[in-house]
Amino acid sequence: MSDSTKGVSRRGFLKGAGSAAAATALLDSAVLTVREATAQITGPPVYGPGRTELALHVNGSERTVLVEPRTTLAAALRDELDLTGTKVVCDRGACSGCTVWIDGLPVASCMTLAIDAAGRKITTIEGLATGDKLHPVQEAFIEKDAMQCGFCTPGMVMTAAALLERNPDPTLDDVKEAVSGNLCRCAVYPQVFEATLAAAKKRKASQIAGS
Amino acid sequence: MTAVERKIPHDSAREHVTGEAVYVDDMPPSRGELIVDFLWSPVAHGRIRRLDVEPARNIAGVVALFTHGDLAHNRFGPSQIQDELLIAEDEVRFIGQPVVVIAAENREAVRAAKAAIRLDIDPLPPVFTIDEAKARRDFIGPVRKIARGDVATAFAHAEHVLQGVFKTGGVDQFYLESQAAIAWPGEKGALTVHSSTQNPTEVQDVVAHLLGLPAHKVVVITKRLGGGFGGKECQATHPAAMAALVAHKLKRPARIAYSKDDDMRVTGGRHPFQNDYRVAFTSEGIITAVKVDLYSDGGAFADLSQAVMARAMTHTDNAYWIPNIEITGTVCRTNFPPNTAFRGFGGPQGVSTMENMIEEISLFLHKDPLEIRMRNCYGIEERNTTPYGQIVANNQLPRLMRDIGERADFRRRTAAVADFNAKSKTHLRGIACSAVKFGISFNTKFLNQANALVNVYLDGTVQVSTGATEMGQGVNTKIKQVVAAELGIDAGLVIVMATSTEKNNNTSATAASSGADMNGSAAADACRRIRARLVEVAARELAARTEDLQPSPSTIAIANGMAFDRRRPQHGIAWRDLVRAAYLQRVSLGERGFYATAGLDWNAEKSSGSPFLYFTNGCAVSEVLIDRFTGSARVLRSDLLMDIGKSINPGIDRGQITGAFFQGLGWLTNEEKRYAPTGELLTYSPTTYKVPNIQDLPQVFNVDWIENDTNTLNLRSSKAVGEPPLLLAISVYCAIKNALSFVSGSEIPKIDAPCTGEEILMRLTEYARKNARKPQESAASA
Ligand code: FES
Ligand code: FES
Numbered sequence: 001m002s003d004s005t006k007g008v009s010r011r012g013f014l015k016g017a018g019s020a021a022a023a024t025a026l027l028d029s030a031v032l033t034v035r036e037a038t039a040q041i042t043g044p045p046v047y048g049p050g051r052t053e054l055a056l057h058v059n060g061s062e063r064t065v066l067v068e069p070r071t072t073l074a075a076a077l078r079d080e081l082d083l084t085g086t087k088v089v090c091d092r093g094a095c096s097g098c099t100v101w102i103d104g105l106p107v108a109s110c111m112t113l114a115i116d117a118a119g120r121k122i123t124t125i126e127g128l129a130t131g132d133k134l135h136p137v138q139e140a141f142i143e144k145d146a147m148q149c150g151f152c153t154p155g156m157v158m159t160a161a162a163l164l165e166r167n168p169d170p171t172l173d174d175v176k177e178a179v180s181g182n183l184c185r186c187a188v189y190p191q192v193f194e195a196t197l198a199a200a201k202k203r204k205a206s207q208i209a210g211s
Numbered sequence: 212m213t214a215v216e217r218k219i220p221h222d223s224a225r226e227h228v229t230g231e232a233v234y235v236d237d238m239p240p241s242r243g244e245l246i247v248d249f250l251w252s253p254v255a256h257g258r259i260r261r262l263d264v265e266p267a268r269n270i271a272g273v274v275a276l277f278t279h280g281d282l283a284h285n286r287f288g289p290s291q292i293q294d295e296l297l298i299a300e301d302e303v304r305f306i307g308q309p310v311v312v313i314a315a316e317n318r319e320a321v322r323a324a325k326a327a328i329r330l331d332i333d334p335l336p337p338v339f340t341i342d343e344a345k346a347r348r349d350f351i352g353p354v355r356k357i358a359r360g361d362v363a364t365a366f367a368h369a370e371h372v373l374q375g376v377f378k379t380g381g382v383d384q385f386y387l388e389s390q391a392a393i394a395w396p397g398e399k400g401a402l403t404v405h406s407s408t409q410n411p412t413e414v415q416d417v418v419a420h421l422l423g424l425p426a427h428k429v430v431v432i433t434k435r436l437g438g439g440f441g442g443k444e445c446q447a448t449h450p451a452a453m454a455a456l457v458a459h460k461l462k463r464p465a466r467i468a469y470s471k472d473d474d475m476r477v478t479g480g481r482h483p484f485q486n487d488y489r490v491a492f493t494s495e496g497i498i499t500a501v502k503v504d505l506y507s508d509g510g511a512f513a514d515l516s517q518a519v520m521a522r523a524m525t526h527t528d529n530a531y532w533i534p535n536i537e538i539t540g541t542v543c544r545t546n547f548p549p550n551t552a553f554r555g556f557g558g559p560q561g562v563s564t565m566e567n568m569i570e571e572i573s574l575f576l577h578k579d580p581l582e583i584r585m586r587n588c589y590g591i592e593e594r595n596t597t598p599y600g601q602i603v604a605n606n607q608l609p610r611l612m613r614d615i616g617e618r619a620d621f622r623r624r625t626a627a628v629a630d631f632n633a634k635s636k637t638h639l640r641g642i643a644c645s646a647v648k649f650g651i652s653f654n655t656k657f658l659n660q661a662n663a664l665v666n667v668y669l670d671g672t673v674q675v676s677t678g679a680t681e682m683g684q685g686v687n688t689k690i691k692q693v694v695a696a697e698l699g700i701d702a703g704l705v706i707v708m709a710t711s712t713e714k715n716n717n718t719s720a721t722a723a724s725s726g727a728d729m730n731g732s733a734a735a736d737a738c739r740r741i742r743a744r745l746v747e748v749a750a751r752e753l754a755a756r757t758e759d760l761q762p763s764p765s766t767i768a769i770a771n772g773m774a775f776d777r778r779r780p781q782h783g784i785a786w787r788d789l790v791r792a793a794y795l796q797r798v799s800l801g802e803r804g805f806y807a808t809a810g811l812d813w814n815a816e817k818s819s820g821s822p823f824l825y826f827t828n829g830c831a832v833s834e835v836l837i838d839r840f841t842g843s844a845r846v847l848r849s850d851l852l853m854d855i856g857k858s859i860n861p862g863i864d865r866g867q868i869t870g871a872f873f874q875g876l877g878w879l880t881n882e883e884k885r886y887a888p889t890g891e892l893l894t895y896s897p898t899t900y901k902v903p904n905i906q907d908l909p910q911v912f913n914v915d916w917i918e919n920d921t922n923t924l925n926l927r928s929s930k931a932v933g934e935p936p937l938l939l940a941i942s943v944y945c946a947i948k949n950a951l952s953f954v955s956g957s958e959i960p961k962i963d964a965p966c967t968g969e970e971i972l973m974r975l976t977e978y979a980r981k982n983a984r985k986p987q988e989s990a991a992s993a
Contacts, residue, residue: 078237082239083230084230084233084236084237085229085230085231086230087234087387087388087437089387089388089389089471089897090471090896090897090898091470091471091472092896092898094896094897094898095387095897097387124230125228125229125230126229126230126231128229129229134225134228134229137228138228138229141224141227141228142220142221142224142225142228143220145218145220145221145862145863145865145866147221147224147227147228147683148221148438148683148684148685148866148867148870149386149387149388149435149436149437149438149439149682149683150221150223150226150227150232150435150437150683151234151386151387151388151437151438151683152387153227153228154227154228154230157228176905176906179905180904180905180906181904182904183387183897183902183904184387185384185385185386185387185438185440185874185902186438186683186866186870187869187870187872187873187874187903188866188869188870189869189873189904189905189908190869190908190912191866191869
């Protein structure tokens with residue numbers, strides 16, 4: 001199980017398969033043997049179908065999770081790493097509640113497999129602040145009342161902050177476009193616009209002051 | 212500076228933006244925790260012929276399977292009707308009704324168990340429409356009636372009469388956090404349940420009842436909800452009870468968390484209504500009589516349908532005084548999940564029926580719709596009694612109507628819309644206004660009570676616990692402000708604790724917009740009593756420290772964290788020292804407050820009385836732009852003006868107004884539930900169910916409220932604000948109707964809500980076809 005180039009252990013596989021009929025299990029295990037063999041010949045890692053160890057680079061540290069290949073990044077973050085700031089709402093890429101960054105770009109973590117995120121830089125809402133110092137978008141969300149129930153807030157903040165990372169000087173339309181996929185049932189949209197623009201302004205001011 | 216009447220951030224703002232805020236399903240699993248789920252009826256109506264759970268028992272990871280026989284009691288319900296079953300017995304009544312509760316080690320086992328259980332159902336004829344239920348006379352509870360004057364005579368002598376059927380659709384609450392609960396077994400057979408509920412007491416009662424436990428063995432805790440909107444007022448009970456059943460039987464922690472898909476399929480939403488209306492009026496647009504028969508789709512069980520209907524009935528008059536009026540209310544039983552509370556609670560369905568009638572009168576008479584509203588508006592000194600007998604006191608409606616007309620430049624823009632429509636071949640514009648008068652208090656009198664616990668600690672910090680649940684409406688922030696203001700200290704010293712039945716017993720749901728009113732008042736009551744004791748201590752302390760000063764509690768003030776004697780304001784004693792002194796003198800630093808709303812009286816049988824403490828009012832003007840080729844509508848501008856009394860927290864109240872309006876917009880424009888012929892919901896995810904997103908925001912959105920500090924009946928002269936602004940979205944519905952009137956020829960356009968693009972396109976097509984046949988008429992009306 002610990003050897004990730006081998007990808008999967010028989011024990012892991014059988015446990016994962018749970019109640020599958022014995023005949024299919026036999027068949028699958030034959031396939032597995034072939035795959036295991038191939039993996040050893042050709043080199044690149046083969047994962048699954050059981051639980052397997054994966055190294056994820058999350059919020060600046062290297063974390064190991066034990067997941068199946070079909071496990072989404074959202075599930076790995078929440079269930080394996082206790083990073084429950086990332087919320088799962090629709091679980092099919094339609095609400096952006098689960099937004100995290102991969103290599104600085106916002107993605108729906110419910111639509112991303114954990115294995116596809118391996119080796120890349122993942123930032124979650126828990127990793128956005130620097131120590132006690134909040135990201136300007138976080139500060140502005142607090143100041144502008146850009147949350148009510150707060151359930152969309154982590155995703156909304158990650159989307160808005162990602163916008164500022166790639167466009168430090170957005171227009172209102174840029175903000176609207178950026179967060180257009182983020183659903184908020186409490187409808188704090190006007191406050192989100194205000195907050196994001198305010199954050200950009202503040203950041204620019206502090207950069208000018210700092211330079 | 213006092214802690215109220217100003218904007219302070221949301222109580223959990225920092226936790227929300229950092230992801231630290233914990234919701235039920237964010238709690239780490241505890242040792243041995245089981246996953247709970249349920250197999251539900253795939254048939255809308257039928258009789259269970261065979262249920263065999265044995266094949267699922269041997270599946271690895273499946274720990275237990277429970278059916279109705281495993282409960283001490285199966286029957287419950289939030290009203291006296293008590294017709295609901297947690298787990299189906301022999302008959303199934305809706306798709307999504309639980310049949311078997313599954314407890315397993317992991318999700319795979321749950322899935323396998325669902326596939327393995329044999330459930331055979333003989334279908335029975337289902338009822339899916341209000342018309343079918345009416346034909347079968349299959350109603351929930353009695354038909355209620357509100358009446359005043361002589362409706363028959365008024366119609367007989369009417370100058371003009373309009374009539375029709377007005378329909379509004381069902382809506383999903385779509386709180387982002389789906390239903391969830393965790394139950395932990397404890398000593399002596401006790402249970403602790405963490406539930407995402409608006410009503411911890413109800414969860415406690417139902418869990419205790421269904422499991423045959425005394426109430427004191429069930430503690431229900433609610434830290435926060437990721438949205439409720441009414442959907443977790445009663446229906447959070449079901450998942451909590453299922454988790455509790457598992458924890459109780461197996462003595463292991465148990466967690467249930469619906470997926471969004473399942474949540475949308477198995478829980479009820481806003482009641483669809485189908486109302487028959489008749490209205491009589493003069494050529495001046497004065498309404499002389501109204502007859503409205505309200506019919507709602509209650510779904511399979513009573514849930515809160517009777518109370519929702521009562522609110523619809525008491526809101527059908529809306530802002531208008533109508534001398535002769537008769538309103539009946541009938542809840543139809545269908546084979547859908549029981550419909551339940553949803554922000555507005557029937558009010559929107561009643562008010563929209565009236566606003567639609569007024570819009571039709573103005574189209575019929577070709578008269579200014581705002582003028583017609585003003586002519587019929589409740590008066591200040593006279594013409595101010597509602598059909599059910601309550602006086603509309605402290606009435607700000609005439610002022611709001613006047614002001615909104617000016618602020619929104621209604622008359623000039625109405626002319627501009629007509630100009631635009633005369634010229635544009637591609638688009639149509641429409642503009643309309645609407646008003647709302649929303650009664651605050653639960654219609655059910657005994658629910659209008661609350662209690663609060665306030666503890667002051669030796670360092671001067673304060674904990675408050677109430678029955679209010681924080682679901683985004685900012686109730687905790689407001690309570691924190693009220694407590695700080697009452698004690699004369701900084702809000703930073705106050706923390707509002709998770710809602711728990713252990714601290715606050717027999718509480719009412721956080722609903723009816725009254726969470727802050729009632730729980731804030733109870734907290735204020737507790738604070739006043741603590742303060743009175745501290746004032747005595749301060750009088751003694753200050754006298755002891757100051758030369759020639761006799762103790763005089765009546766001249767003591769506590770403000771900005773200092774107690775001082777007004778006669779010698781320069782000598783103060785800091786709050787923290789005062790608290791310490793009180794402790795050393797063995798003076799109690801904790802208190803339980805209580806509040807019962809005064810002066811309410813409502814007779815449900817007769818549908819008469821004064822059920823509301825006061826009304827929250829508002830007016831709106833909205834303008835829409837419709838694409839004539841696609842039917843899609845956009846809101847160009849909305850102006851909202853409200854009377855919310857003296858706001859405790861303007862930031863929160865602004866958010867409540869915009870948020871509520873936006874939900875109303877979804878209800879009337881793009882949220883549509885579609886079903887397969889089997890009664891199966893097809894639109895159970897945001898991929899197929901369209902909740903408004905930022906594209907749907909009005910391009911220009913002006914939100915404001917008038918100065919009004921006269922609502923002294925309520926906590927700090929504030930007014931409840933959670934629900935009323937939702938109804939202002941009716942201005943958007945009326946604006947769409949107004950736009951259609953430019954192409955509907957001599958007819959008054961009819962359109963059901965939700966006015967989806969598809970629905971609008973069908974009307975446009977219909978009117979184009981009709982007017983092509985009668986070109987002279989369409990030319991005349993243009
Ligand atoms: S939960 Fe990932 S997009 Fe909705
Ligand atoms: S704050 Fe509640 S969903 Fe956005």
